[in-house]
Structure formats: structure tokens, C-alpha cells
Amino acid sequence: MNFLKWFYPGMHVKRWLLLLLVGITVISLGIAYVMVEFYRNQPFPEFVSYLTLQFIPRWLRGVIFIVFGVGAAGLAILQFNRSLLSAFVPPGKENIVDIIYQHRYLRRGPKIVAIGGGTGLSTLLRGLKEYTGNLTAVVTVADDGGSSGRLRRELGVLPPGDFRQCLVALSDVEPLMTKLFQYRFGEGTGLEGHSFGNLFIVAMSAITGNFERAIRESSRVLAVRGQILPSTIADVTLCAEFQDDDLVRGESEITKTHKEIKRIFLQPAHPPAYPEAIRAILDADLIVIGPGSLYTSVLPNLLVEDISRAIKASSATKVYVCNVATERGETDEFNVSDHIGVLEGHIGHNVFNYVLANNNHNVHIAPELRSEPVTVNGEIVELDQYKVVVADIVDPAAPMRHDSKKLAQSIMRVYYDGAQAFNGRLSRSKEKAESVTA
Secondary structure (H helix, E strand, O other), rough: HHHHHHOOOOOOOOHHHHHHHHHHHHHHHHHHHHHHHHHHOOOOOOHHHOOOOOOOOOHHHHHHHHHHHHHHHHHHHHHHHHHHHHOOOOOOOHHHHHHHHHHHHHHHHOOOEEEOOOOHHHHHHHHHOOOOOEEEEEEEEOOOHHHHHHHHHHOOOOOOHHHHHHHHHHHOOHHHHHHHOEEEOOOOOOOOEEEEEHHHHHHHHHHHHOHHHHHHHHHOOOOOOOOEEEOOOOOOOOEEEOOOEEEEHHHHHHHHHHEEEEEEEEOOOOOOOOOHHHHHHHHEEEEOOOOOOOOHHHHHHHHHHHHHHHHOOOOEEEEEEEEOOOOOOOOOOHHHHHHHHHHHHHHHOOOOOEEEEOOOOOOOOOHHOOOOOOOOOOHHHHHOOOEEEEEOOOOEEEHHHHHHOHHHHHHHHHHHHHHHHHHHHHHHHHHHHHHOOO
């Protein structure tokens, strides 16, 4: 077999199955010749004639044996496949056929790049992974609070927290593994406050030699659908300037100030973008910006200048997903127009084509959370450079957050509707060109 494969490396499985069938047939013919010779020359007891169905015509005997053989072979192959493939069927899956179909379906899905960080990005990814396997998450590296901040300061690694959440959101393993990655130690000297996933990524970084490879290897462990990339691998610090001209350094300190933010910026000012993130953006069919904390999760990625340039240069459909609720210390009393205004003030105009906003404001947000539903300002609907799409994308159980399924459905509807509109415009342009030529 290996000898033939060495000579014919391009042969497919079907050809080997055909060769196997031919081999079995030749063996069967050989056995038949031996048995016929033995049967003709050796006397047998009378009951053997009944076992070999001598009392019915030969052609009918042949049909009976063929039907029985095909049935036995089919049953054997079916049970063999079930036994062999059962080890590869994850818990909760029906059979390998469904898995193969799903894999092929997702592989043909659009190339989607999701840009952001925090809980918003992981919520988005959890929904989108059901529509495509060609997902890329571009994640902020400005986090300096909690477990991520401690690991960043003590070990000099990129903050792993947002990457961990994306890994869990895109993973295709049993729930126990995802719970393990999200487990946070509640006690222990040096361990308290750290999540297992963060420690795993940092350990993998030490073993593999760099953070980017650690994320790739962690993705293999968790059977991640897609890839997770940093917007930059530079050691950046997020800074904020407030309306009273005060300056604050550090992402975790910005929301503690409770002042109106004038602008945010990165130090150093011009960090290089991660090359693979640029390639993914330029090759994308759909780019989704947000949801997530406007100043501390979404904008830090876009402040990497090459990321913003790549988004503007990309021919993909570009959607900004507005938050469903205001965020204390960042977007108090903001509506959709305010979110757009902040983005345009930092990175310019025409970065995206569509704005997706929530129109279900019947959910109750507890007053102590100091958050309000983000409303759609009627003025923004009239702006020519954006098409505003409203839909029910809020999670009733957690009204400050998006529902991953509703959000993914709305985004894919925007994408496919936009593609149809583009194809319609293209066909009309061709018809017009043909009429002019004629």
C-alpha cells in the first residue's frame, strides 16, 4: 500500500476503496475455486445439500448469497465506522456526519474580522461562530487591570484576559474545559484573583517563546473556530485627557475618574500594527467593530493607525455595533449619535458603512447600575455616510449586554442584505454600460 502511495501520491481514498473491493473479489473467487474442486471430489453427507440449497436453481442460489453477503458487509461497515468514529464525536453531537457537514458549511462562510475587547467581543464571537469558520478576532492589548494587569506588570507579557475570553467564546470543546479556563482563584498567596486561563496562556507563552504562538497553541487545545490576534504587540498604555485638561494613564484608571473624556490616546503614540491582523482586515468580507466599552475596548484597537488605515482601505462590509446601554464613567447619557461622534473625532469619517443599534428599550435596568438604554437619535438616520439598522439585540436576562444569537443574526442579515444590494447595483451598472455601448 505504501509502495503504491509512493508512486501515486495524488490518489484519493475512493481509488483505494476500489482496490480493496477488487482484492476481496479476487480472494472470494480463489476460495470459490478451491471449494468447488473440493466439493466435486469429496463425498458429503446428505444434509450438506440442504445447507447449500441444492434443491433450488443455481441462479436463485447466487442471488440469495449475493443479497446476504451485501447485507452482512453493509452492516459490518456501518458498525465498524460507528465504533471507529465514536472516539472523534464530541459529547452532545449526534454523529460524525453532522460534524463533517457543519465543518464544510462553516468553512464556506464569509471571512469576518471582529475588532474590540472585553465581554462585548466574546459575546459577538459566540454568536458569529455558528455562521462561519473564517473568523478573526482582533483584540486590544491596553488592559492593565485585575489579573491581566498584574501578569503584565510582573512578567512583561501582553494582557491575557481578553484573549482568554475570546478563546472560550470560540472554543468547540466540552463545557468543563471552558469552565476551567474561566475559573478564578478565590484564595491563595499570589493566586487570588487570577483566572486559570490567564495563567495557562502565560505558561504557554513561556513554553513556546512568545505570546502570539501561545495563543495559537491554546487555540488548538480548545479547538477554536477561527483565529485570535492582537492589534499590536507593542507595550502600549492607554491615556485619557478630560474636559478639565487632566490626564490619566492606564485603562483601569480612566473609568474611576468619573469625568467627561475629551480624548484618549496611546503611549507610545504610533505603535506598529500586528501584520497578520492587517492581512486579515484587508482580506475580509465583513468587518465588525464593537460592541464593547467605547473608550477602553473598541478605540484602543482603532488608535493603532495601521489598523484604522486597513479598515478604511478594505472593500469589506463594515458594521459598527453600538452598545445597548451607557457605561458609567465612559458614556454616561450617550446615545447612538454620541458614540459615532466619539469614533469620528478620534479616527475620522467613513470608517464603517452600517451602524447596528438596539431598538428594544422595554428591558429594565436597575437604577443602582447607573446605566440607561442607548437610544437612537433621529438625526443620525438622516446622515448619508451611514445606514442605520435597528433590531432587537438586547439580552433580556442581562439588559446591559447584547444577546449573542440575536446580535449574530442581525449582523449576518446586514451582511447578506448589503451583498444583495451591491450585486443589484453592479448588475444595473452593467446593464447601463451595455445600453450605452449599444
